[in-house]
Amino acid sequence: MDSNETYDVFDRKDWQRFHGRLGTNHITQQELAQVKALNDNVSLEDVQVIYAPLRHLIHIYLNQYQQQRTAVSDFLNHPRRHVPFVIGIAGSVAVGKSTTARLLKLLLSRSYPNYKVQQITTDGFLYPNAELTRRGILDRKGFPESYDMEALINFMNAVKSDKPQVLAPKYSHQVYDIIPDQYDVVDRPDILIVEGINVLQLPSNAPIYVSDFFDFSIYVDADPKLVEQWYLERFGVLLDTAFTDPDNYYYQYAIGDRKAAFDMAKKVWRDVNLKNLRAYILPTRSRADLILHKSAHHLIDQVYLRKF
Ligand SMILES: Nc1ncnc2c1ncn2[C@@H]1O[C@H](COP(=O)(O)OP(=O)(O)O)[C@@H](O)[C@H]1O
Numbered sequence: 001m002d003s004n005e006t007y008d009v010f011d012r013k014d015w016q017r018f019h020g021r022l023g024t025n026h027i028t029q030q031e032l033a034q035v036k037a038l039n040d041n042v043s044l045e046d047v048q049v050i051y052a053p054l055r056h057l058i059h060i061y062l063n064q065y066q067q068q069r070t071a072v073s074d075f076l077n078h079p080r081r082h083v084p085f086v087i088g089i090a091g092s093v094a095v096g097k098s099t100t101a102r103l104l105k106l107l108l109s110r111s112y113p114n115y116k117v118q119q120i121t122t123d124g125f126l127y128p129n130a131e132l133t134r135r136g137i138l139d140r141k142g143f144p145e146s147y148d149m150e151a152l153i154n155f156m157n158a159v160k161s162d163k164p165q166v167l168a169p170k171y172s173h174q175v176y177d178i179i180p181d182q183y184d185v186v187d188r189p190d191i192l193i194v195e196g197i198n199v200l201q202l203p204s205n206a207p208i209y210v211s212d213f214f215d216f217s218i219y220v221d222a223d224p225k226l227v228e229q230w231y232l233e234r235f236g237v238l239l240d241t242a243f244t245d246p247d248n249y250y251y252q253y254a255i256g257d258r259k260a261a262f263d264m265a266k267k268v269w270r271d272v273n274l275k276n277l278r279a280y281i282l283p284t285r286s287r288a289d290l291i292l293h294k295s296a297h298h299l300i301d302q303v304y305l306r307k308f
């Protein structure tokens with residue numbers, strides 16, 4: 001194990017040993033099959049070596065959270081309130097936040113069959129393209145000013161207050177915009193996973209941060225050169241699925257010259273997403289409880305766990 005001022009750093013060999021005392025937290029064959037169905041490319045070895053111990057660690061945080069809530073209710077002499085346990089996942093565009101969120105949701109749902117585990121992305125809290133255009137910031141999509149942070153904070157407040165049927169607006173990568181009148185419904189979950197590039201950011205003019213609502217936070221990290229490659233691979237998939245759908249934002253690129261399309265995507269990566277990563281996303285890394293560091297092919301080579 002290495003360490004720096006804030007984190008203990010574990011390589012795969014170290015980390016895979018943390019299955020809990022009885023080693024009972026291994027991943028079953030059935031779970032592996034479900035992971036394959038979720039994303040063919042996820043390394044099943046990573047699921048065993050990295051995600052099984054991570055699930056165990058989250059279990060410890062969750063237990064401690066519940067004990068504390070019970071103790072405070074006893075102190076106040078009133079019944080324990082149901083307050084969702086919230087996990088935040090941050091990192092660059094295309095680093096794999098939503099895949100990590102889906103994987104954790106699946107594993108946690110299996111561990112806690114009686115719990116309701118839900119997942120949302122903060123992409124839905126981007127302003128619609130029309131509003132970004134009105135503000136003159138369409139080319140700043142993903143930057144802090146492109147999100148309706150007040151709506152996101154209100155959403156988090158409602159979820160933590162255990163309100164029923166809290167609505168999260170929907171963003172579509174295919175349409176490249178918010179879909180009007182479509183929502184994800186968060187309905188009194190036991191565990192909510194919130195992923196997005198901005199979840200550990202500190203808004204300059206608000207007294208409260210999204211991360212104030214988190215009980216555990218993760219930053220997914222990788223060399224920007226690799227993330228660019230993953231961004232371009234995802235762009236390729238978006239192109240491949242756009243051919244037959246003229247409403248798809250990528251349709252014009254899909255039916256046009258493929259090299260020109262990739263040149264455009266490289267430019268967007270360099271001028272928008274990479275700039276955003278350097279200026280506004282990477283600086284939030286040190287706020288996470290845990291950092292998953294990825295190497296080539298999305299393999300996690302190091303795990304950083306906060307010392308305090
Ligand atoms: N663990 C993983 N193994 C293989 N491919 C992955 C993994 N995580 C993400 N990907 C791929 O990388 C791309 C970006 O992942 P995604 O989860 O959409 O990122 P984000 O939510 O951070 O934008 C997608 O094409 C996805 O299929």
Ligand SMILES: CC(C)(COP(=O)(O)O)[C@@H](O)C(=O)NCCC(=O)O
Nearest residue numbers: 092093094123141142197268272273
């Ligand atoms: C919607 C996003 C801000 C968020 O990205 P995600 O984390 O979902 O990959 C991003 O995908 C995006 O659209 N960025 C703007 C520049 C671009 O890639 O077109």
